[in-house]
Every structure is written in C-alpha cells, then in structure tokens.
Amino acid sequence: MELTTFNALAEPSRFRIVDILLKGPMTVGDIAERLEIRQPQASKHLKVLLDAGLVEVKAEANRRNYMLRSEPFMELDSWLNNYREIWNERFDNLDEYLKKLQSEGNKPD
Amino acid sequence: MELTTFNALAEPSRFRIVDILLKGPMTVGDIAERLEIRQPQASKHLKVLLDAGLVEVKAEANRRNYMLRSEPFMELDSWLNNYREIWNERFDNLDEYLKKLQSEGNKPD
DNA sequence: TTTAAATATTCCTTTACAGGAATATTCCCT
DNA sequence: AGGGAATATTCCTGTAAAGGAATATTTAAA
Incomplete structure (x- = not known):
C-alpha cells in the first residue's frame, strides 16, 4: 500500500x-x-x-x-482486505476465548 | 468519509x-x-x-x-464503493463510445 | 508573428506537525 | 506513604507543505 x-x-x-x-x-x-x-x-x-x-x-x-x-483504488481495496476480518473479529475472539477458557480449565491459577 | x-x-x-x-x-x-x-x-x-x-x-x-x-475501516470500505465502478469503467466507456459513434453516424462532420 | 486563453511554475510567507528531551501523571507494590 | 514502572503531556525546534501573487509556458487563432 x-x-x-x-x-x-x-x-x-x-x-x-x-x-x-x-x-x-x-x-x-x-x-x-x-x-x-x-x-x-x-x-x-x-x-x-x-x-x-x-x-x-x-x-x-x-x-x-x-x-x-483505477489502480490506487484497487490497491486500497486490496489493502482493506487485511482489515475486513476485523468486523468479524468479535465473533472470532469470542470463539477463541471460549476455547482458551476450556483448555485452561485444569491450569492452577 | x-x-x-x-x-x-x-x-x-x-x-x-x-x-x-x-x-x-x-x-x-x-x-x-x-x-x-x-x-x-x-x-x-x-x-x-x-x-x-x-x-x-x-x-x-x-x-x-x-x-x-472496525468502524473507520468499514467506512473506508463503504466510501470505496463509489469508486469500484471505476475499474469497470473502461468497458462502460467503450460501450458508450460505440453507441455515440452510431448515433452520430448521420451527423455532418 | 502577435494576442489571448489555459495551465504550470516560482517565490514568498505562514502554518501544521513530527521529533527530542524533560517532566508530569497514574497506578501497583511493599 | 514512598518508590518504581508505564504512559501522557509540555515545550522547543526544524521542516514540509499550503496558499497568494506574479510570471512563465504552451497552444490556438487572427
């Protein structure tokens, strides 16, 4: 970019x-x-x-x-691809968080 | 934006x-x-x-x-929508150009 | 070849902003 | 309460860049 x-x-x-x-x-x-x-x-x-x-x-x-x-706009669009996952991030994070909680269930605090 | x-x-x-x-x-x-x-x-x-x-x-x-x-990136993405048509533009332009040529066929030069 | 229109360039001044160094602030810990 | 770590803020200086005004350049047309 x-x-x-x-x-x-x-x-x-x-x-x-x-x-x-x-x-x-x-x-x-x-x-x-x-x-x-x-x-x-x-x-x-x-x-x-x-x-x-x-x-x-x-x-x-x-x-x-x-x-x-058109090129710079396409490039910008392509760059934005890296960030599109952010607006699904909350779901991903929740998912990972739950998994992490589970795997840490037997860990001493 | x-x-x-x-x-x-x-x-x-x-x-x-x-x-x-x-x-x-x-x-x-x-x-x-x-x-x-x-x-x-x-x-x-x-x-x-x-x-x-x-x-x-x-x-x-x-x-x-x-x-x-995420908001600014979504906003950026939304703004880019206005410009996405640019990378189809060449086809549109060609199309319009051909139509224009045809409609001008009987025009005195 | 002179004239005028459209555009680019130059010079100047002012302002915005990034970096450096020092200091203030906030919070935890003992 | 006092000390130290993490972060924010302030002050200063240098620099890049935007705007204004004037001028150079290019091109068409007479």
Whole structure:
C-alpha cells in the first residue's frame, strides 16, 4: 500500500477533486471553479494527485483533462482486505476465548 | 468519509502502528519497541489514531492496551464503493463510445 | 508573428506537525 | 506513604507543505 495515496487524499481540496472526478474527466479551470479555489492551487493539487498516481491527464489543445486512475483504488481495496476480518473479529475472539477458557480449565491459577 | 482517517494513515509510523495492531491489541511500550521509536512519540501517534477513531484503548492497571476499531475501516470500505465502478469503467466507456459513434453516424462532420 | 486563453511554475510567507528531551501523571507494590 | 514502572503531556525546534501573487509556458487563432 502506497502511503502517498493516503497523503494525497488527506488534503481537503484534493479529496474533493477526487470526488468530483468520479463523475468524469474534467479540466483544470472547471475544477478550480467548482471548488472555488484559484487556478494555481488547482494545478498544484493536481500535480500531487498525478505524482501519487491517483489521476492521469490527457492533453487536448490548450486544455488538460484530468481523470481518475483505477489502480490506487484497487490497491486500497486490496489493502482493506487485511482489515475486513476485523468486523468479524468479535465473533472470532469470542470463539477463541471460549476455547482458551476450556483448555485452561485444569491450569492452577 | 472522515478526512481524519486519511490524515492519520498518511504518517508512516501511524500506518505501521495500524498494521501491527492488526495482529491484536498491544501495549504502548511494545508498540514503541516494535517500531523502534521512543515512547512519547508512540503515545502521541496513538493519540492521533485515538482522536481519529481508528483505535480504542483499554486501561489495565499501569498499561494501556490499544486495539483497532472496525468502524473507520468499514467506512473506508463503504466510501470505496463509489469508486469500484471505476475499474469497470473502461468497458462502460467503450460501450458508450460505440453507441455515440452510431448515433452520430448521420451527423455532418 | 502577435494576442489571448489555459495551465504550470516560482517565490514568498505562514502554518501544521513530527521529533527530542524533560517532566508530569497514574497506578501497583511493599 | 514512598518508590518504581508505564504512559501522557509540555515545550522547543526544524521542516514540509499550503496558499497568494506574479510570471512563465504552451497552444490556438487572427
């Protein structure tokens, strides 16, 4: 799992950019306008997202269309797999706890 | 989706703490030793994780046992749902592209 | 080839935050 | 009550990064 992914998403504007790009590719100016931030800031944030691999860009004449890449999200999903067992954990723990209690039944306290 | 979750996970030591806690609850001192960081830093990072709701703590005499909470991970998983369609996107896009081509067949260029 | 639009880059300032060292706090034990 | 272990907190310093303003760059069009 790439730490840069979390790093990129931790910043509010960048998080919103990713959210907006979910609806489709968008231009720098449109993104800036949508987020009510200035164009240079938008460019900077997009650069961070680009370096983190969260977005890709397709130059088209004057404009640059930014769009989401799927890989980081798949990677995030894959990383989450390790943690999915947590939300079954309580049952597992209860199970193990009962077994442990049983096996320790003859142990001197 | 809580930005604090990304923020908490963006820091290398905290990411490692979460990774380590996956194997089970652990004490502050053990975490510090395991990560080869100093105890105060461990406490500070754990405080951030605690405030972000990523971990919970159970005081036990002198020691404090930190363990993962499932909620933020479930929330992350739920957030990811919005993005899962991205990795089917290419097919959708191809589909739409073909339809568009067809509907534009009689358009003057 | 000049002009204008869209975007990127640079420089500056300010703020947030991580680490180090020292200290406070809490709890158990005798 | 006093001492020691485990943990939290505070203060300080350095650094990374975000925002603002100005400017550079690229491209299309006249």
